[in-house]
Amino acid sequence: MAEPVQLYIYDLSQGLAKSMSLALTGKQIDGIWHTSVVVYGQEFYYGQGIMAVPPGSTQHGAPLQKIDIGETHLPLEVVLEYIDSLRSVYTAEKYHLLDFNCNTFSNDLCQFLCGKTIPAHITTLPSEIINTPFGQSILPMIENMFGQSRLRPTTTTTTTAVPPVPAPPAETVNRILQGERPTTETLSSLLQGISSAAMSAAPTEKNPIQEVKSAQMMEQLITSYKAVAVMFTSPTCGPCQMIKPKFKELIQEKNSNPQQQIRVLGVLLDMSVAMDAAKYNIRGVPTFHFYLDGKKVAEFSGADYAELKSQVDILLFEAYPPHPHRKLLLRAIINQPNVPILYTNVGKLDVIYGKLNEFLEANGVTLSDTEKKTLDETKQVLSKEKKTLDVNEWSELSRTLLNKLKNDQLFPFLDIFKSLLLIQDVSNYYTTNPDQLGRVMDIATQNHETLTRATWIMILRVACNLFADSTLSTTHFTSHLEGATYRSQLTQMLITSLLSDDSQIRQAAASLAYNCSNNVSIERLKKEEGTFVGIAEQEDDDWQVELLSAMVDALAKETDEEIMHRLLAAIGKLLFLAPETSSVGNLLSALDLTNIIETKKKEGVIKSTLLLNLSSDISKIVKQESDNE
Numbered sequence: 001m002a003e004p005v006q007l008y009i010y011d012l013s014q015g016l017a018k019s020m021s022l023a024l025t026g027k028q029i030d031g032i033w034h035t036s037v038v039v040y041g042q043e044f045y046y047g048q049g050i051m052a053v054p055p056g057s058t059q060h061g062a063p064l065q066k067i068d069i070g071e072t073h074l075p076l077e078v079v080l081e082y083i084d085s086l087r088s089v090y091t092a093e094k095y096h097l098l099d100f101n102c103n104t105f106s107n108d109l110c111q112f113l114c115g116k117t118i119p120a121h122i123t124t125l126p127s128e129i130i131n132t133p134f135g136q137s138i139l140p141m142i143e144n145m146f147g148q149s150r151l152r153p154t155t156t157t158t159t160t161a162v163p164p165v166p167a168p169p170a171e172t173v174n175r176i177l178q179g180e181r182p183t184t185e186t187l188s189s190l191l192q193g194i195s196s197a198a199m200s201a202a203p204t205e206k207n208p209i210q211e212v213k214s215a216q217m218m219e220q221l222i223t224s225y226k227a228v229a230v231m232f233t234s235p236t237c238g239p240c241q242m243i244k245p246k247f248k249e250l251i252q253e254k255n256s257n258p259q260q261q262i263r264v265l266g267v268l269l270d271m272s273v274a275m276d277a278a279k280y281n282i283r284g285v286p287t288f289h290f291y292l293d294g295k296k297v298a299e300f301s302g303a304d305y306a307e308l309k310s311q312v313d314i315l316l317f318e319a320y321p322p323h324p325h326r327k328l329l330l331r332a333i334i335n336q337p338n339v340p341i342l343y344t345n346v347g348k349l350d351v352i353y354g355k356l357n358e359f360l361e362a363n364g365v366t367l368s369d370t371e372k373k374t375l376d377e378t379k380q381v382l383s384k385e386k387k388t389l390d391v392n393e394w395s396e397l398s399r400t401l402l403n404k405l406k407n408d409q410l411f412p413f414l415d416i417f418k419s420l421l422l423i424q425d426v427s428n429y430y431t432t433n434p435d436q437l438g439r440v441m442d443i444a445t446q447n448h449e450t451l452t453r454a455t456w457i458m459i460l461r462v463a464c465n466l467f468a469d470s471t472l473s474t475t476h477f478t479s480h481l482e483g484a485t486y487r488s489q490l491t492q493m494l495i496t497s498l499l500s501d502d503s504q505i506r507q508a509a510a511s512l513a514y515n516c517s518n519n520v521s522i523e524r525l526k527k528e529e530g531t532f533v534g535i536a537e538q539e540d541d542d543w544q545v546e547l548l549s550a551m552v553d554a555l556a557k558e559t560d561e562e563i564m565h566r567l568l569a570a571i572g573k574l575l576f577l578a579p580e581t582s583s584v585g586n587l588l589s590a591l592d593l594t595n596i597i598e599t600k601k602k603e604g605v606i607k608s609t610l611l612l613n614l615s616s617d618i619s620k621i622v623k624q625e626s627d628n629e
Contacts (some may be wrong), residue, residue: 007069029125040224076223231287240286255529262467263528288301328621330617341566353416374397440463473519517570589625600615
């Protein structure tokens with residue numbers, strides 16, 4: 001059966017664009033467009049991740065226009081599966097005011113549903129604005145907030161989503177309408193307001209309790225949420241009025257974590273007005289129905305709070321069954337901190353910069369005045385004498401050093417690089433410009449047989465420190481998404497380094513292995529809590545098998561206790577809460593990890609309490625996986 005698809009269009013300027021655009025841009029712009037897609041009784045849009053709400057209930061109010069895009073013949077479950085697959089792509093971190101926003105999402109979803117795009121006047125709006133003198137004047141401010149735009153200098157099509165902007169003072173509006181150009185301060189303030197509103201596009205609050213007037217509305221909610229408890233009630237029913245507040249309190253209690261998605265939705269259906277509810281054959285109120293994945297799984301009648309609480313608890317258990325690993329006592333693995341291993345020691349700056357200048361002189365490299373100034377600024381930033389760094393200039397300087405220094409002379413530069421990566425502005429830059437990090441890793445993968453120890457160690461430390469920024473590390477280095485173009489370099493470098501003859505190289509490699517596992521582990525924990533909104537999907541069985549194989553091989557040959565600690569911790573994190581469809585547990589059984597651990601114990605290599613406890617936890621998981629085969 002065909003399902004209609006509509007595009008909801010909102011003017012987020014609330015009329016300001018229509019009245020002020022001609023004076024500001026020289027073009028008449030009727031609105032700043034935000035869009036969402038309505039299908040199967042839900043309104044889907046992109047803001048702080050992909051959001052779904054009843055149609056017309058977003059903080060934007062009533063849509064200015066509703067456009068019929070067409071019809072889809074795809075069933076609801078296919079549509080929801082597709083939208084879920086986009087959650088790791090359409091994340092809050094990837095939002096860009098000009099290039100990747102709500103209209104990008106609406107366009108993708110409409111093409112999937114109907115094979116049609118959204119109207120061109122919406123998708124071309126950013127380029128129309130940016131290709132005006134006013135647009136060019138605000139572009140640097142936008143890029144400073146969201147990163148470089150594909151609209152520099154021009155582009156033909158893109159999308160936009162500028163959130164509701166508070167109306168400026170009437171005096172300011174009048175001055176602009178009379179032809180006065182806005183000041184830089186005014187524009188900056190305006191854009192700050194726009195960006196702030198853009199990133200708060202989620203509903204102001206999630207309401208886990210919905211009061212509906214028809215069975216049709218109830219059924220739409222049942223198909224939109226995993227677990228639903230429905231109370232059939234009536235305003236003239238005394239027992240209903242008695243248990244109704246307790247029903248609401250119970251549902252609120254089960255959704256008490258504000259970071260979680262709604263775990264169980266409570267629906268109140270008023271039988272006195274729901275004329276289409278006769279098909280449920282409700283003979284008395286209050287009556288409660290409980291739904292899991294759209295199917296009724298239980299029901300009872302009467303104002304029995306104990307039974308109500310019991311049924312809601314059973315529903316939640318069935319909807320979100322605990323992972324089998326939660327039945328095991330795994331204190332050592334669970335107590336591992338969920339933070340990456342970082343190299344935060346800056347080192348002796350005079351020695352580091354002295355060595356770098358020595359290598360520059362030996363190679364006859366003369367830096368430009370700008371490059372000298374930038375190099376000096378990096379030292380001031382690392383010594384806390386200066387707070388900010390021009391990251392673009394640092395990138396240009398890095399390119400010069402990578403091009404003109406020999407591989408065995410790169411370690412002082414890389415020492416500086418790994419420390420700068422701990423600064424947020426620097427990691428933000430490399431999140432959108434990761435190619436330089438990929439090039440650094442290529443040095444290790446392509447030259448490991450001839451690479452000096454100092455440079456190799458520093459490359460590994462650079463790789464470890466990029467995990468200080470979860471968006472940077474996940475988007476480009478641990479995800480299996482198309483954008484993670486440098487995961488293969490990181491993995492190849494890691495595997496090669498774990499087998500090095502040098503213990504410091506192996507230790508840094510074990511730290512990198514731990515950071516990869518930690519990223520996966522954090523994502524699993526967030527999914528279990530229902531708080532994961534997706535930076536980039538990291539569950540990739542083939543990649544995890546490759547990592548585990550390398551770590552077990554390294555562990556079998558390792559004798560250094562600290563390196564074994566990091567390897568065991570990394571293996572534990574990659575095992576714990578792994579999807580039941582994952583093959584990592586079976587792999588470790590096939591690799592005979594338990595026997596490797598027992599051999600290490602007998603040899604006295606694994607002897608500290610911490611290592612013994614980690615080994616014991618890992619063996620418990622491997623045994624459970626083996627028993628479940």
